[in-house]
Amino acid sequence: MTAAAHRLGRRPVDKVAARRSELAAAALKTLAERGYAQTGLRDIAQNSDFSHGVLHYYFADKTDLITHCVREYKERCATRYDEVVATATTAEELAAGFLRKLTETLTDEAPMHRLWYDLRNQSMFEPAFRADVAEIDLLLERMIGRIVTRYAELSGRTPQVAPPVVYAVFDGLFQQALLRQLAGVPSAAGELRAAVGQVLPHLVR
Amino acid sequence: MTAAAHRLGRRPVDKVAARRSELAAAALKTLAERGYAQTGLRDIAQNSDFSHGVLHYYFADKTDLITHCVREYKERCATRYDEVVATATTAEELAAGFLRKLTETLTDEAPMHRLWYDLRNQSMFEPAFRADVAEIDLLLERMIGRIVTRYAELSGRTPQVAPPVVYAVFDGLFQQALLRQLAGVPSAAGELRAAVGQVLPHLVR
């Protein structure tokens, strides 16, 4: 532990963690652009301020790097709708805010979403990814769960479908919309909006 | 065209197509085992009766091969529930048969399903795959659509949700179940059964 670290109240491990996070972010960017199958360590390094060797300094191997990428991804995505949930005062307002955020992220962050589906799929083949992927999937499930719970509250009804099922349903709808969006179908966001709007009322009673 | 081909009333192009199909089948097997990112042409050849060079004889390049794989996959999967649809005489019988087939294929053909999701995801990055993948997705959508239509008929009601939405919903449920199944969760099939059984009544009115 350095004196400077003492002075700033910051341990060296934080610096290492920060660099790791920085490199994982560069890796995420590359993976979102090219996909897991087409992404090498040198591609990732080129999207960062460092050379490819530094990756082996901060990560044991490629699997370790990808694992940290998944965790980095987690930090970003699990609070997307929390503000809407916190501020909405009616069921209609909540639904509208959810739909707005949902279609926004579909159009604005499509590459990031395809990366997530790519990594989640890799976990079907590579056991090393499974635990972290499952953890994020659970996080996302709870995020959706909070929306539906609040939606039920605001509309004076009760949730009728268990959170894992609700999440699977919305995830399926979103994935289909993402496929269309990336294929250049301009109506993808609108169709997603319509589909979710149609499904939402069925989840409470 | 050879004389033999004439005699048998079989054009040489059919032999070529048959071999292509055979190699694509070997490729599918390999892809289901190892995933797209970890599958090379030599791996595929080792799962066939031929050496790796023959792949370049029957396919222009790797993309061409994968495209044929997707089409080969199509031939197998789109009629899975047709018998159930044709023979069921009551809504309950249809639902039960659908659920049985659904959980059966989840447990017995999990590697093949993860391959499909892998290839569909690749199409988000590789435009060359998009058309064929979209075509299969449409086939699957119609397959699910036939079930719901018949289910509505048998129960004297009418479908309330458009086929693309129904397909997306079931696909999302199935994908979550597949993730759990491949992660070794023994209750995956049962949970899928429960979830689909819970959702199905909401689709008609």
Added chain:
DNA sequence: GATGCTCTTTGACGACTGTCAAGACTTCTC
């Protein structure tokens, strides 16, 4: 049996892969 055609194997090419060691550069400690 020789010829020509189709199919298949073999081996090699250049490029790329993940990994890692050696050294250079920076930063901190005393």
Added chain:
DNA sequence: GAGAAGTCTTGACAGTCGTCAAAGAGCATC
């Protein structure tokens, strides 16, 4: 300022990738 510790670059390694040319094998035809 010397030395140590931490950080980063460079270059190379063994292996794999997709691709393809050359030659061999199998077989029908003349």
